[in-house]
Amino acid sequence: MSEAQGDESTGTGQVPVLAVVGRPNVGKSTLVNRILGRREAVVEDVPGVTRDRVPYDATWNGRRFTVVDTGGWEQDAKGLQAMVAAQAELAIDAADAVLFVVDARVGATDTDEAVVRVLRRSGKPVVLAANKVDDERTEAEAAGLWSLGLGEPFAVSALHGRGSGDLLDAVLGALPETPAELYDDEGGPRRVALLGRPNVGKSSLLNQLAGQDRVVVHEVAGTTRDPVDELIELGGSEWMFVDTAGIRRRAHQSSGTDYYATLRTQSALDRAEVAVVLVDASEALSEQDTRIISMVVEAGRALVIAYNKWDLLDDERRFYLEREIERDLVQVPWAPRVNVSARTGRHMDRLVPALNIALDSWDMRVPTGRLNAFLGELVAAHPHPVRGGKQPRILFATQATTRPPRFVLFATGFLEAGYRRFVERRLREEFGFEGSPIEVSVRVREKRRNR
Numbered sequence: 001m002s003e004a005q006g007d008e009s010t011g012t013g014q015v016p017v018l019a020v021v022g023r024p025n026v027g028k029s030t031l032v033n034r035i036l037g038r039r040e041a042v043v044e045d046v047p048g049v050t051r052d053r054v055p056y057d058a059t060w061n062g063r064r065f066t067v068v069d070t071g072g073w074e075q076d077a078k079g080l081q082a083m084v085a086a087q088a089e090l091a092i093d094a095a096d097a098v099l100f101v102v103d104a105r106v107g108a109t110d111t112d113e114a115v116v117r118v119l120r121r122s123g124k125p126v127v128l129a130a131n132k133v134d135d136e137r138t139e140a141e142a143a144g145l146w147s148l149g150l151g152e153p154f155a156v157s158a159l160h161g162r163g164s165g166d167l168l169d170a171v172l173g174a175l176p177e178t179p180a181e182l183y184d185d186e187g188g189p190r191r192v193a194l195l196g197r198p199n200v201g202k203s204s205l206l207n208q209l210a211g212q213d214r215v216v217v218h219e220v221a222g223t224t225r226d227p228v229d230e231l232i233e234l235g236g237s238e239w240m241f242v243d244t245a246g247i248r249r250r251a252h253q254s255s256g257t258d259y260y261a262t263l264r265t266q267s268a269l270d271r272a273e274v275a276v277v278l279v280d281a282s283e284a285l286s287e288q289d290t291r292i293i294s295m296v297v298e299a300g301r302a303l304v305i306a307y308n309k310w311d312l313l314d315d316e317r318r319f320y321l322e323r324e325i326e327r328d329l330v331q332v333p334w335a336p337r338v339n340v341s342a343r344t345g346r347h348m349d350r351l352v353p354a355l356n357i358a359l360d361s362w363d364m365r366v367p368t369g370r371l372n373a374f375l376g377e378l379v380a381a382h383p384h385p386v387r388g389g390k391q392p393r394i395l396f397a398t399q400a401t402t403r404p405p406r407f408v409l410f411a412t413g414f415l416e417a418g419y420r421r422f423v424e425r426r427l428r429e430e431f432g433f434e435g436s437p438i439e440v441s442v443r444v445r446e447k448r449r450n451r
Helices: 028-036 080-092 110-122 136-148 164-174 202-210 256-271 287-298 315-328 348-363 368-381 417-431
Strands: 017-022 054-060 063-069 097-103 126-131 153-155 190-196 228-234 237-243 274-280 302-308 337-339 394-401 406-411 439-444
Touching: 017 028, 017 110, 028 054, 028 063, 028 097, 028 164, 054 164, 063 164, 063 256, 080 110, 097 110, 097 164, 110 136, 126 136, 126 164, 136 153, 153 164, 190 202, 190 256, 190 287, 190 348, 202 228, 202 237, 202 274, 202 348, 237 348, 256 287, 274 287, 274 348, 287 302, 302 348, 337 348, 368 394, 368 417, 406 417, 417 439
Parallel strands: 017 063, 017 097, 097 126, 126 153, 190 237, 190 274, 274 302, 302 337, 406 439
Antiparallel strands: 054 063, 228 237, 394 406
């Protein structure tokens, strides 16, 4: 489906979520691939291939949404109703709409009827897809699915694409509208994602920056479920802040609302340019804190670490916090640190300068001549170690992209990971890049053989 790969109009609001549900082997994953316009979901002609809930980014007619492929609901003689209800609630909880896929050749089964009852109780919009309608003869069988009481069954063939355009138009009608684009790549407010564990003070920080209560704050962790966008003027400029749900665990280990909250938080990070990761300075750094920071680095976004609740720290806690930072955040010594209190407003004026530093580094481009002059001096003073009687040399380098900065080294042989890290460290020392991840890759130039 070529349109699915067309121009995206990424809104500043949350990306709506469509859960694709149905019995095993009704063609859910094939239909997901048809929606995406590419083969992403694993498809086999046996039931039960999909076991996890797998999200994919999709677009149709210029609108972006997330498709979640789910495992099939199997009929089980023991506790069928409980099992179907649990699976259905898991799939549709916090989803904006549901695409219910039924095999038109088989018709409505007892399992389908049980799922329909759960979907009705949810109150979520449901689009009914009568799949495997490969010819006109099967269309009459698809019409029989009106009996499910979910409205018009859209006759489609996920395998051949028949009827998929009408189905997607109906899906867009069921999904909420995303806000219009408020910015573009040139100019406009910079986009900042607020990330962190539950209850570290993200919503309180957003309210403090806005100067009023924009989002709900409660002592119970997990109050924020969906990303909340706010346009705020700070330091003479407008910023688009996104308050996200607290990330409790890895997405594939989450369930229900936690799963979708994590999914939408990742989507908010993908749309952001810089992330502020809030850490509760009054508590020991957790594995979750370091994993969220790693998520930002892997996404290639600029990074600022804000140590919140600084007003609660005594001298002993500050001593141990420094030791924890040296031990646990050794991979991101380049990230700017700000010590703040969202409750009292302490040092809020330091956040914007840190954001500007990180974004300037994220946008930085080093001239090729200056880059190669620096590398020439570096290699002359610190050549690559000899391995196996050979010593690879860096011939020249170029900066391939910005946002984040990516460098390509052209060499006569493979450069060891330790030497690449050394080059990265010296690049930071020479050019800065404070607050931005940088990537260094190597391309080996083969020697020309004499003919």
